[in-house]
Amino acid sequence: MTPADVPAGPSGDTPAGVPTAPTALPTAEPADSAPPAPAPLTVDAVSVRLGGRLAVCEAGLVVREGELVGLLGPNGAGKTTLLRAVLGLLPLASGTVTARARIGYVPQRHEFAWDFPVDVRGAVLSGRTRQIGWLRRAGARDRAAVDEALERTGLTALRRRPVGELSGGQRQRVLVARALATEPDVLLLDEPFTGVDVPTQDVLGDLLARLAREGRALLMTTHDLAAAARACTRVVLLNRSVVAEGGPGLLSDTEQMLRAFGLDRAINGTASTTATATATATATATGSGSGSGSASTPAKVVTT
Secondary structure (H helix, E strand, O other), X not given: OOHHHOOEOOOOOOEOXXXXXXXXXXXXXXXXXXXXXXXXXXXXXXXXXXXXXXXXEEEEEEEOOOOEEEEEOOOOOOHHHHHHHHOOOOOOOEEEEEEOOOEEEEOOHHHOOOOOOOEHHHHHHHHHHHHHOOOOOOOHHHHHHHHHHHHHOOOHHHOOOEHHHOOHHHHHHHHHHHHHOOOOOEEEEEOOOOOOOHHHHHHHHHHHHHHHHOOOEEEEEOOOHHHHHHHOOEEEEEEOEEEEEEOHXXXXXXXXXXXXXXXXXXXXXXXXXXXXXXXXXXXXXXXXXXXXXXXXXXXXXXXX
């Protein structure tokens, strides 16, 4: 049979019985990437009044998983007030706080009763009071969480030492361990580097960086610009309201730092005045300044 004798197919184009090339299937459109997970902590236009005074004015920030966010500003800027508002310890005058995860809190050292007759392990265990419940004994999970927190903060060898006998750096680690024992996803720290020696700063900085790498969200107030530049993935400048936010390089932005510390009005445009104001801002941030400049600075919302 010659090709001319092969009967045509139904379409009249391809002979019957002759294989044809496979029909190309339509290419599937690439699926859209999944939307990012909601941030564990969102502060939206929060204002807080203390004694009739507006201590925080429409402040907003977001802390995402894997971030260590530094909250910096002069004395009286509202940093601690904002943390307490996030925790629900202070009422909001306006705005909202959305927390989608368990929050742990590390207060400033002077807020803990160090003369209370308890050892290091007992102090850390007290952080789990909410999980254990009143007048109930700690269970296996509670003890395991405390032991892990002690190990992570390097306090296992000191677990039986009375807290009143600890150094300042050791006390700071106890407060961090106490918060970690609650197994938080979000960790708020109020001035963790203040008044501790350099080795303790290094230990705490390494620990906080590991926690961020593990996916926790951390928000830390601090006056230590150098520590913030080393440890933080992002910084927020606060002076009652948010002045600016960005990467650690923001701390080298003279104009934004002067605005954050209320010193921009002292600038007359000369290089010498700018240098003096920058030095003053640095001194205020490290606690050596009086911080009086920020007290008279009116609250103002600045869009950045």
